[in-house]
């Protein structure tokens with residue numbers, strides 16, 4: 001597609017505003033209800049999954065993928081992000097703040113020492129252990 005901007009440092013606030021403008025200009029606020037947005041989000045997660053479906057595990061950075069395939073991946077990831085941002089906005093959740101808080105909670109739930117090198121769920125971790133490599 002031509003005339004599509006590519007810029008670094010985009011913020012959630014900016015995406016939120018652009019989605020709100022996009023919907024308003026089209027008189028689509030009526031369709032952007034929490035439930036509709038959630039279903040749209042899940043649909044896009046399905047489309048994202050299809051890209052990886054049947055490929056088996058793929059190496060980080062997707063070195064074997066064609067440029068068109070990576071562009072398609074970027075589009076589906078963006079659909080997921082945009083619906084997530086919009087859903088959060090419509091529900092009155094500040095997604096940036098909520099995500100920062102969640103990161104802090106994650107750090108408490110998964111302290112470095114017992115979790116290092118382990119993919120165990122927090123419910124299986126004994127804080128007095130240094131599990132290492134499990």
Ligand SMILES: Nc1ccn([C@H]2C[C@H](O)[C@@H](COP(=O)(O)OP(=O)(O)OP(=O)(O)O)O2)c(=O)n1
Pocket residue numbers: 028031047078079082083
């Ligand atoms: N009611 C709608 C419909 C679309 N969009 C926006 C958000 C998504 O980023 C994108 C989704 O558009 P499509 O439903 O056309 O889905 P795709 O872009 O994935 O196209 P396709 O399903 O043809 O692959 O458009 C929106 O905000 N509200």
